[in-house]
Amino acid sequence: MLKSWAGAKTCFVKEQSLYSFAETVLSGPRGADLRIKQLDEFYSAESPQLWKLIIGEDLHYHYGVFTGCDNSLQDGMRHAVRSLYDDIPNGGHILDAGCGWGGPAKMLEAELACTVQGVTLSSAQFNYCRSLGMDVMLGDLESMDLSGHRYDAVLMMESLDHIQHKGELLTVLRSLAPKIILRVNCVASLLATTSSQAGRWHMYMETPEMIQRRLERAGWNLIRWVDRRTETLLTFSLWHARLESVFPDADPPGQLGLLKQLCEYALSDLDRWADANPLMEYVAV
Ligand SMILES: C[S@@+](CC[C@H](N)C(=O)[O-])C[C@H]1O[C@@H](n2cnc3c(N)ncnc32)[C@H](O)[C@@H]1O
Numbered sequence: 001m002l003k004s005w006a007g008a009k010t011c012f013v014k015e016q017s018l019y020s021f022a023e024t025v026l027s028g029p030r031g032a033d034l035r036i037k038q039l040d041e042f043y044s045a046e047s048p049q050l051w052k053l054i055i056g057e058d059l060h061y062h063y064g065v066f067t068g069c070d071n072s073l074q075d076g077m078r079h080a081v082r083s084l085y086d087d088i089p090n091g092g093h094i095l096d097a098g099c100g101w102g103g104p105a106k107m108l109e110a111e112l113a114c115t116v117q118g119v120t121l122s123s124a125q126f127n128y129c130r131s132l133g134m135d136v137m138l139g140d141l142e143s144m145d146l147s148g149h150r151y152d153a154v155l156m157m158e159s160l161d162h163i164q165h166k167g168e169l170l171t172v173l174r175s176l177a178p179k180i181i182l183r184v185n186c187v188a189s190l191l192a193t194t195s196s197q198a199g200r201w202h203m204y205m206e207t208p209e210m211i212q213r214r215l216e217r218a219g220w221n222l223i224r225w226v227d228r229r230t231e232t233l234l235t236f237s238l239w240h241a242r243l244e245s246v247f248p249d250a251d252p253p254g255q256l257g258l259l260k261q262l263c264e265y266a267l268s269d270l271d272r273w274a275d276a277n278p279l280m281e282y283v284a285v
Helices: 002-026 029-044 048-055 073-082 103-112 123-131 166-174 193-201 208-217 234-246 254-268 270-276
Strands: 093-097 115-120 135-138 153-157 180-185 222-227 279-284
Touching: 029 123, 029 254, 048 234, 048 254, 073 103, 073 234, 093 103, 103 115, 103 153, 115 123, 123 135, 166 180, 166 208, 180 208, 208 222, 208 279, 234 254, 254 270
Parallel strands: 093 115, 093 153, 115 135, 153 180
Antiparallel strands: 180 279, 222 279
16 A cells, blocks of 8 residues: 555656656746747648648548547538537637647638637647638747737637746736637546646647636626536547558658557547546536
């Protein structure tokens, strides 16, 4: 008993020291530059054409939601966005903060007549969105000046996970729009094994309760929150099948290699993975 507690304690200390190392290195002006450069490279190294072979032609880079639709990747991705439509103002001006290659934004424009302004840190995503005719800004949400902007709602579709100072950003967003809609990859516990892998994804994972408190402290009133994770799990086998077929004999490059590892880890015990990794949806006004 004593031995296992000692083991757990060592693990805890190691995990904490990894986090404090990351905090020390990545806070401060030079750390911020490094973080931005790394995140840009992380999302820009592989071409959109290659990403399309894995995540689909519309380049949605979030989990699919597989309820009330058939089981194709494209339908799951579209349903993941449509399942938020009741909360998105029709015809509204929307900030898509962390817009990726514009998958969700293009749907809001086409199906809800919204005007969407996207922000991404990735130069490749920025160029791709521009080629689609999207209104998009290239920059770091954590440092860019958004004070002259006003929106009907802010959407953050699996991008808050990457934000280091979440409370500060949520406070800035509070002054820009009367509503916020978030999907956030969380950890059930900060000591979960997956939290130590989050660094390789440039993610700062928190628990659902921590995100909830941050929203409330930033002045948002939560009207709805739910864990969507169990509805998303089919995404892993669909992504994994495509990764296997595109790279049958070699490890996929860059982030795609990490994605394959994540799929394999999750697929080894989907229930355990789902319990440890809630995908939280929050709507706040
Ligand atoms: C997992 S992708 C999600 C993309 C998109 N929301 C989607 O669902 O298809 C995360 C996105 O957040 C963006 N992002 C992360 N941190 C950012 C930051 N500090 N400033 C701007 N964009 C950021 C990345 O560039 C990337 O586009």
